[in-house]
Amino acid sequence: MSPTLAPSTDTVDFDLLLTDAMVITADPSRPLLRGGFVGVKDSRIAWLDTVAPQRFAAKRTLRLADRIVTPGFVNPHLHAVLTMVRGVAADLGFAPSYTPGIPKGTQVDAQQARALARLGAVEALMFGSTVVGDNFVHADICAEAMVELGLRLCPSWRIHDVDFARVARGDWHHDPAIGERTLQAGLDLHARWRGHPRVQVNLAAHAVDTCSNGFLREVAAAAKANDLVVSTHLGQSRVEVERVRERTGRTSTEVLDEVGLLNARLMGGHCIYVTPADIERLARAGAHAVHIPKCNAASGRLAPTPALMEAGVNIALATDTQHGDMVELMRWALATARVQQGGVNDAWQPHHVFHMATLGGAKALGQHGEIGSLEVGKKADLVVFDASRPHLRPHVNPVGTLVHNGQGRDVELVLVDGEILVEQGRPTRVDLDEICRDAETAARALWSAEGKPY
Numbered sequence: 001m002s003p004t005l006a007p008s009t010d011t012v013d014f015d016l017l018l019t020d021a022m023v024i025t026a027d028p029s030r031p032l033l034r035g036g037f038v039g040v041k042d043s044r045i046a047w048l049d050t051v052a053p054q055r056f057a058a059k060r061t062l063r064l065a066d067r068i069v070t071p072g073f074v075n076p077h078l079h080a081v082l083t084m085v086r087g088v089a090a091d092l093g094f095a096p097s098y099t100p101g102i103p104k105g106t107q108v109d110a111q112q113a114r115a116l117a118r119l120g121a122v123e124a125l126m127f128g129s130t131v132v133g134d135n136f137v138h139a140d141i142c143a144e145a146m147v148e149l150g151l152r153l154c155p156s157w158r159i160h161d162v163d164f165a166r167v168a169r170g171d172w173h174h175d176p177a178i179g180e181r182t183l184q185a186g187l188d189l190h191a192r193w194r195g196h197p198r199v200q201v202n203l204a205a206h207a208v209d210t211c212s213n214g215f216l217r218e219v220a221a222a223a224k225a226n227d228l229v230v231s232t233h234l235g236q237s238r239v240e241v242e243r244v245r246e247r248t249g250r251t252s253t254e255v256l257d258e259v260g261l262l263n264a265r266l267m268g269g270h271c272i273y274v275t276p277a278d279i280e281r282l283a284r285a286g287a288h289a290v291h292i293p294k295c296n297a298a299s300g301r302l303a304p305t306p307a308l309m310e311a312g313v314n315i316a317l318a319t320d321t322q323h324g325d326m327v328e329l330m331r332w333a334l335a336t337a338r339v340q341q342g343g344v345n346d347a348w349q350p351h352h353v354f355h356m357a358t359l360g361g362a363k364a365l366g367q368h369g370e371i372g373s374l375e376v377g378k379k380a381d382l383v384v385f386d387a388s389r390p391h392l393r394p395h396v397n398p399v400g401t402l403v404h405n406g407q408g409r410d411v412e413l414v415l416v417d418g419e420i421l422v423e424q425g426r427p428t429r430v431d432l433d434e435i436c437r438d439a440e441t442a443a444r445a446l447w448s449a450e451g452k453p454y
Contacts, residue, residue, distance in 0.1 A: 018038040036069065045375065159186050205261070236273070251277075288315070304340070387402075
C-alpha cells in the first residue's frame with residue numbers, strides 16, 4: 001500500500017517519525033524499503049515510503065541508520081508462568097504438566113503466578129514480541145500483570161476436565177466439575193477484558209487427552225457463541241496420541257473435527273504427531289498450526305512443517321516455555337524444515353519463516369487486518385534492531401541476515417500502538433530488576449516445596 005504524497009501546501013503531522021531505516025515490512029507487495037521513512041500518527045502507521053512527505057512536522061524524530069525495522073512479532077502460544085522450570089524441563093523430554101518431580105501449575109499461588117508471568121512477558125516484549133498469547137493457571141492475575149507492560153495480550157485460562165494432580169502419575173481422571181470451573185473461568189476472563197484495545201481473550205482447551213469429548217463439545221459451543229479463538233496442544237506427544245486412541249479410537253485431529261472445534265478459529269500447538277489425513281483435515285478446515293520448533297527439537301522431535309505448508313495450512317511461530325526469542329525461533333523453524341527435506345529449496349527461505357513470525361501469527365489470532373505487517377493504516381506495532389553490530393553486517397539481505405544471525409538481544413526499541421514500550425533495550429513501563437527479583441523469589445519457593453531448593 002503506497003502513501004499518497006500530500007500537496008506541497010499541506011503539512012503532514014506525525015507523533016513519531018522513523019527515518020533512514022531498513023524496513024522489512026512483511027507486505028509481499030514491497031517487502032523491503034532501504035532508507036525507509038515510517039510515520040506514526042494516532043497509534044497507526046500514517047506514512048511508509050523511501051521518501052519523506054514534502055512538508056511534515058513530527059513531535060519526535062528518530063534517525064535509524066544501520067537499524068532494521070520490522071513488524072512486532074506475534075507469539076501466540078506461551079506459558080509465561082512456566083519460566084519456573086526453565087533450564088530443567090527442556091531436558092526431561094516431556095511437557096511440565098505431565099512430568100513428576102518438578103513444580104506444577106496446581107502448586108502456584110496467585111502472587112507467584114504474577115511474578116513469573118511478568119518475567120515471561122517482559123522477556124518476550126524485550127525480544128520483540130508485541131503480541132503474546134498466554135495460557136495457564138491464574139490467568140486472571142497473570143493478565144492483569146502482563147497488561148501493565150503495555151503489550152498486546154491474548155490470555156486464556158488452561159481449560160480442561162482432567163485432574164492434573166493425577167496426570168503426572170499416569171491417571172487421566174475426567175471430572176465434570178473441573179471442566180465447568182475452568183471453562184467458566186475462561187468465559188469470565190473474556191467478560192472482564194471485552195472491549196480492551198490491547199486484549200483479546202481466547203479459550204485454551206489444553207489437549208484432547210486432558211479434555212473429554214463431551215467437554216470439548218462444550219468448549220466448541222462456548223467459542224462459537226462468543227466468537228472466540230481456541231488454542232490447544234495438538235499432537236504434542238506419543239502419550240497424547242496413545243491416550244486419545246485408547247479412549248476414542250481416533251486421532252486428536254479427528255476428535256476435534258467431530259466435536260466442532262476444527263475450524264478457522266482453532267490454533268493447534270506443536271502438531272508433531274499428525275497424520276497425512278490429519279493435515280488434510282486441518283487444511284480443509286482452515287485451522288492454524290502453531291509451530292514451536294525449539295521446544296520440539298530440544299525433545300528430539302520435529303513437526304512435519306513441510307507437509308503442513310504444502311497442504312496450505314497457515315503456520316504461526318511461538319516460543320512456548322523455553323525462552324521468548326522469536327528471532328531464534330525463525331532460525332529453528334527454517335533449519336528443522338530443511339533437515340526434514342534434506343536440503344535447501346525455494347519453499348523454505350528466510351522470508352517464509354519471517355511471515356510465520358508476523359502475519360502468520362496475526363492470521364491465526366484473526367488480527368491480520370490490524371497487525372502483522374507494516375502497511376499504512378495498520379497499527380504501529382514496530383520493532384527496531386541494532387544492525388550496526390558485526391553479526392548483522394553486511395546489509396546485503398537484511399531478512400536473511402536477521403533470520404540466520406539475529407538475536408532477540410539485538411532489539412533496542414519496541415512500539416505498540418505507537419507507544420514506546422522498550423527503549424535502549426529496557427522496558428519503559430516497569431522496573432526490570434524488580435521483575436527479575438520477584439520471579440527468582442517465586443521460583444525458589446516452588447522448587448523448595450518440591451524438596452529441591454537451590
